[in-house]
Amino acid sequence: MWRLTLGPDVSAEEAALVRRCLQGEAEAIQTLVDRFQPAVYGLCVRLLHHRHDAEDVTQEVMLRVFRSLRRWDRTRPLKPWVMGIALNRCRTWLAQRARQPELADYLQDTAPGPGGDDADELLSEIRAARNRLRPEYRIVFVMFHEQGLTYEDIAAALKRPVGTIKTWLHRARLEVLERLRQRGLVPAEVEPDPVSSPGTRPGRRVNER
């Protein structure tokens, strides 16, 4: 029968949820969807840049997760495993889409407002900078800064060493920062503002384009 062996990071509640899903409890299945589908959908939208594709891939990912619950390594947390499946499906989808004619309705998460205030401009530039990153950098950037995964979780999802993940993320950040600087969202010359004491002085956003 189903033996439960918990790892150091796996909560008993997570394992119990998986066990109930395997027993076919509808309520547990709903809980599983509620817990992981938003993160999966967010990752899909950010990597695929297409809402309809993201919906399809999200449903496919959840179906694969549900069918593969018996193969889940109970010594590891559940979320990185789910996100790893989502990541693989997004990669496959992107590879398939690259062989097809490009669609015209790629989305922008939030279209800039009519006047385009500073905040919206900053967000748009961050998205644009993120989307210009090479795929592995973009994946790591999204998973860390937008999905809230740790280095270890990302390494587990990507099946890469933690050091590699750190290197990719650091390079991705520098590229994004450089783009923000080039786009004029950061003044070329700012007063010294040590980040060690961020509370002593509010960050100044200078938009001098």
Add this chain to the structure above:
Amino acid sequence: MNCLESKQCLQRQLDGEPFDGAGLEEHLVRCAACRALHAAARQLKEGLRRLPAPAVPAGLRDRTVALLLADQRARRRRRRLLAGLAAAAALLLAVQVGHYWLRLVGPPARRPAPPLERLAGSPAQRPAPPEVPELVPPPAPLLRDSVAEAGSAVVRLTRRKADETVSQTRWLWPTVTPPPLDDPDILSGPLEPPARSLREAGQNVSAGLEPVATSARRAVGMFLREVPPTTADDRPGF
């Protein structure tokens, strides 16, 4: 602090980890590039904090749950179907093995009849007689037995007719019995013509053997009527 250490501080800051900022402020005063980089990092942190998570479309959750439940039902049906097929296959295999085994060992031996002393025991122990007598179909006549019976019939008929012929032939015996040699009249009297005697003897023999030949023909006719038509399958057992 140099530019490399400044960037390490920046990465740790973006990681959300504590870092030692001693000397960083002095370096940022002197290095415009690092100063701009740190300012951009602050912008990035602020932007990421405000970056909205993509809203899950309405109905996606219900559609996904319905999809998972339907998939679960389909998998259960498939498992039941496979289990049924496996059971049917196992049953068929068992029947085949049993049939093959019976062909190997032959029909089961008939149980021997209980001894008479057991049957003659107490009435309670005596087995009840069968209500319906067992109908044993008569065995089919074998070709070998039919031929033997026909042969014996031919022998019996031939022997009987031969006996009759011998007895009739004996009636002729006195007519051909030679007279005693010590009778002087025999030698002195005239002899019958030999041709007449031989003709009469032949007629007598022919009349005596005719029933034998008739009987033999009848016996052979009976034999031929009794013999069933032979087929290729009957030859090995002949």
